[in-house]
Amino acid sequence: MVNSFVWTDEETKYLKAVFKWKEDEVPPLTAAQDERREGGGGSVGVGVGGGGRLLLRHRAIAHQEVVVGRDNESDVKKSPTITTTTTTEQLMEQPQKPAGEFRILVIGAKGTGKTSILTRFAQGTFPGEGEPPDPFYERGCRHRIELDASLSVPGPIAIQTPAQIAAAVGASQQKKNDIYVVDALEMPSRHLPSNPMLEQALNITEAGVLVYDVRDPKSLQLCLGIAEFVREYLNAFNYNNNNNDDNSKKLKRRFPLILVGNKSDVDDEQDRAVSWAEGAKAASVMGSASSPGGQCPFVEVSAKTGDNIDVIFPRLARDILKLKWLSQQQQQRTELAERRHQQLLTLDREQINNNKLPGGSPKSGSNKNGGRKGFWKALTTPFLKRQQQSAY
Numbered sequence: 001m002v003n004s005f006v007w008t009d010e011e012t013k014y015l016k017a018v019f020k021w022k023e024d025e026v027p028p029l030t031a032a033q034d035e036r037r038e039g040g041g042g043s044v045g046v047g048v049g050g051g052g053r054l055l056l057r058h059r060a061i062a063h064q065e066v067v068v069g070r071d072n073e074s075d076v077k078k079s080p081t082i083t084t085t086t087t088t089e090q091l092m093e094q095p096q097k098p099a100g101e102f103r104i105l106v107i108g109a110k111g112t113g114k115t116s117i118l119t120r121f122a123q124g125t126f127p128g129e130g131e132p133p134d135p136f137y138e139r140g141c142r143h144r145i146e147l148d149a150s151l152s153v154p155g156p157i158a159i160q161t162p163a164q165i166a167a168a169v170g171a172s173q174q175k176k177n178d179i180y181v182v183d184a185l186e187m188p189s190r191h192l193p194s195n196p197m198l199e200q201a202l203n204i205t206e207a208g209v210l211v212y213d214v215r216d217p218k219s220l221q222l223c224l225g226i227a228e229f230v231r232e233y234l235n236a237f238n239y240n241n242n243n244n245d246d247n248s249k250k251l252k253r254r255f256p257l258i259l260v261g262n263k264s265d266v267d268d269e270q271d272r273a274v275s276w277a278e279g280a281k282a283a284s285v286m287g288s289a290s291s292p293g294g295q296c297p298f299v300e301v302s303a304k305t306g307d308n309i310d311v312i313f314p315r316l317a318r319d320i321l322k323l324k325w326l327s328q329q330q331q332q333r334t335e336l337a338e339r340r341h342q343q344l345l346t347l348d349r350e351q352i353n354n355n356k357l358p359g360g361s362p363k364s365g366s367n368k369n370g371g372r373k374g375f376w377k378a379l380t381t382p383f384l385k386r387q388q389q390s391a392y
């Protein structure tokens with residue numbers, strides 16, 4: 001069976017952004033890498049193979065293999081139509097439809113282990129210390145996660161201690177979870193000094209993973225700089241400030257971040273240069289940047305051993321859901337207030353038409369029971385104030 005579909009504008013933009021970042025050809029895959037990927041079963045990724053051929057594999061999402069031929073750049077600029085092939089057997093084992101998708105930017109200094117984290121997250125493997133990373137995951141990956149969406153609503157986001165992490169994992173294991181897709185995009189470290197690249201990356205994603213290497217304090221400093229940039233670019237400062245001052249008016253969008261200290265497996269005595277406490281402190285400095293609840297979560301992980309890798313993306317996914325939930329609530333409140341206002345205006349108009357003025361006899365002109373004066377007062381008093389008055 002052959003299906004074809006056209007990418008949406010947003011997806012095309014995303015794909016173009018990935019292409020734009022491509023400067024060098026990724027070396028062809030080794031047989032071992034290819035085999036690992038086929039067996040991975042839970043991963044979807046984007047990679048550019050030799051000869052300018054783009055390969056997209058959607059194994060876990062729809063059990064489909066998607067292959068896009070790209071012989072020259074102009075093919076990409078045209079509407080990218082993708083042909084997919086699905087076998088009957090694959091259709092039989094269609095997995096549960098995802099409840100949603102999260103676009104997450106993975107960012108950090110060179111060699112901090114971004115690709116290794118993604119490989120561990122999507123495939124559950126580590127290529128080996130000092131070995132080149134699997135090029136399949138160099139620009140990102142797509143992978144399914146299970147999430148109990150209700151966990152994203154209550155409570156502020158706090159710094160993750162090992163005990164808190166264990167409690168969260170335990171709680172989520174007892175509940176029936178929904179399936180979501182994490183679409184992670186790795187920002188090549190060579191583009192970090194380029195503000196336009198970073199802005200473009202922020203525009204097409206919803207949250208960010210800031211990765212540093214626990215052996216390298218400079219990589220942590222860089223994360224602090226990026227968080228500052230995110231805050232300024234998205235004008236997210238004063239998130240908790242309800243004053244109508246200039247800064248809160250400038251607020252455009254919130255962008256949850258998580259600070260990740262990678263390589264926690266290294267020898268504490270010999271290799272570690274950034275302690276857990278220093279990482280946590282840096283996260284608290286970033287805190288007010290843009291995460292809901294005003295705190296930036298922090299976790300130490302190891303792509304090598306797999307420690308805490310599964311914490312990163314569900315954590316951000318919950319933050320994104322929480323922001324969506326908050327914005328929905330806000331929208332519903334505004335709509336309700338608007339509807340009530342309209343109802344009241346209609347009521348007032350009907351009363352005028354029927355020559356009955358609120359709070360008094362028709363055209364009495366008397367002030368005692370309201371009368372004309374009462375009517376105009378009612379009409380000019382803001383709706384919410386009137387509601388409060390009538391509540392007493």
Ligand SMILES: Nc1nc2c(ncn2[C@@H]2O[C@H](COP(=O)(O)OP(=O)(O)OP(=O)(O)O)[C@@H](O)[C@H]2O)c(=O)[nH]1
Pocket residue numbers: 108109110111112113114115116117128129130131132133188189262263264265266301302303304305
């Ligand atoms: N000990 C240890 N080494 C790691 C870990 N994660 C990655 N590495 C090593 O760190 C090096 C860099 O890993 P990459 O995954 O390529 O890092 P990256 O951030 O994607 O690098 P760039 O794409 O060049 O910016 C490799 O030699 C990895 O083997 C880890 O958790 N522990």
